[in-house]
Amino acid sequence: MHAAIVELSCAVLLAALPAFGAAADYVDVKGGAFASVIANDASGGVSKVADFSIRVTPVTRGEFLAFVNAHPQWQRGKVSAVFADGAYLSDGSAANTLSPQDAARPVTHVSWFAAEAFCETENARLPTWNEWELVAAADSTRIDARADAQWRSRILSWYARPANEAPPPVGGPANAYGVRDVHGVVWEWVDDFNALLVDSDSRAGSDPDKLKFCGAGAINLQQRESYAILMRVALLSSLKATDSTGSLGFRCARPHTKESR
Numbered sequence: 001m002h003a004a005i006v007e008l009s010c011a012v013l014l015a016a017l018p019a020f021g022a023a024a025d026y027v028d029v030k031g032g033a034f035a036s037v038i039a040n041d042a043s044g045g046v047s048k049v050a051d052f053s054i055r056v057t058p059v060t061r062g063e064f065l066a067f068v069n070a071h072p073q074w075q076r077g078k079v080s081a082v083f084a085d086g087a088y089l090s091d092g093s094a095a096n097t098l099s100p101q102d103a104a105r106p107v108t109h110v111s112w113f114a115a116e117a118f119c120e121t122e123n124a125r126l127p128t129w130n131e132w133e134l135v136a137a138a139d140s141t142r143i144d145a146r147a148d149a150q151w152r153s154r155i156l157s158w159y160a161r162p163a164n165e166a167p168p169p170v171g172g173p174a175n176a177y178g179v180r181d182v183h184g185v186v187w188e189w190v191d192d193f194n195a196l197l198v199d200s201d202s203r204a205g206s207d208p209d210k211l212k213f214c215g216a217g218a219i220n221l222q223q224r225e226s227y228a229i230l231m232r233v234a235l236l237s238s239l240k241a242t243d244s245t246g247s248l249g250f251r252c253a254r255p256h257t258k259e260s261r
Helices: 002-016 061-070 112-120 129-136 149-159 227-237
Strands: 026-029 032-035 046-049 052-055 253-255
Touching: 026 129, 032 129, 046 129, 052 129, 061 112, 129 227, 149 227
Parallel strands: none
Antiparallel strands: 026 052, 032 046, 052 253
16 A cells, blocks of 8 residues: 555656656857857957857756656666766656655756766757856846956855755746856756866866866966856866766757747
C-alpha cells in the first residue's frame, strides 16, 4: 500500500512538471559589434555577434528531470564517466521527489556534455561566451548598462556570495532583451568555455567550486572594472567538460531564424 501511495504521489508531481519537448520560451536578440571583456588582438576587443535567440530562463530541475526520464543514459548512476564526474546531479537536482518549488529551481551539478545534450533536444545549443556576455550586459531598460557603477556593484554583490544554498526558482525580472535570471540566480555554462583562457595552469586542481584565477593573465582583458564578468571567465576557464558544481547551470540558444519566437 505504501509503495502504491509513493508511486501515485510521484505520478501526480511529474504530471505537474513541464512536459519534456514542450516549446520553451526563447527571445530574439539582435547582434552586432560588441565590446567584449575578452579582447582579441585581431579584433581590437570588439566582437561581432550574429543575431540569435536565447532561452528566457535557465533550464529548471523539473525540465531536466523530464529530460533524464526520456533519456535514461543521462540519469545519475547511469551516465558514463566520459561525460560527467561523480558530482553529477549529486544534490538531487533531478530526483523524482521534487517539490513544485524545487522543480522551478535551475538545475545545477550538470556537466557541459549533459547541458549540450539537453539543448540538442530543443534544436538548440549552449550560447557562446559572446552571446551570453551581450545579454548579461543589459539591465531592465538598457541593453548595455556596464558603464553604470551602481549596477556593476549590485551584480558583483551576488557573485561575491558563497554558493552554499540552493538557487531560488527561476522567473525573476526581465532585462531589456526579455531574458530573466542572467545574474543573481546561478552561474551558466557557455559553449566555448574552454577557449576563454589559454593558460593551462588555470585548469589545475580538482575542485571546480573554487574560483581559480591563476590563468587570468593569459589573455588581454578589457574593462577590468567588470569584475563580475571576469569572475565568470575565471570559473569557466577552470572547468573541464565533465565537471559539475552546485553553482553552475545553463540555458540554451539558437541561431536566429524567421521561425524563432
